[in-house]
Amino acid sequence: MRRFRTAFTLVEILVVVVILGILAAIVVPQYSRATGDAKMQATVDQLVKLRQAIGVYYVRNDARFPSVSAGAGTWGELMTGGYLRYPPANLHIGGDNANVITIGTGPDTSVTTSYGWIFNPATGDVWAAGFDGNDQPLP
Numbered sequence: 001m002r003r004f005r006t007a008f009t010l011v012e013i014l015v016v017v018v019i020l021g022i023l024a025a026i027v028v029p030q031y032s033r034a035t036g037d038a039k040m041q042a043t044v045d046q047l048v049k050l051r052q053a054i055g056v057y058y059v060r061n062d063a064r065f066p067s068v069s070a071g072a073g074t075w076g077e078l079m080t081g082g083y084l085r086y087p088p089a090n091l092h093i094g095g096d097n098a099n100v101i102t103i104g105t106g107p108d109t110s111v112t113t114s115y116g117w118i119f120n121p122a123t124g125d126v127w128a129a130g131f132d133g134n135d136q137p138l139p
Helices: 010-060
Strands: 102-103 118-119 126-128
Touching: 010 126
Parallel strands: 102 118
Antiparallel strands: 118 126
């Protein structure tokens, strides 16, 4: 009596490993791009909430913008007055500077990682660092 063993050959196993490697090479870059898109969209969402909070503050305080000082995420009266629960983070910039505010008069013209937000105290405008005036990330 002869018994047959059913098992995979080395060639069959290698073919499966190669196919899995090709699939991984196709799928992994898609996920890394999705992560970058998610960070960009999260920053835009934070920017919208921040602009809304400034607008509500302006209306409730006799057409006066909040006093915001440059620094590590202290949004001044927006935080102490309950207009924001937590300081917004610019996840597109990321790192330690995602909450840092700088005082300026317009959006960035080039990519920066030294601050996360730009605030104009004269007009109440706010922009995300690394984004243009249309809230699109700079190349």
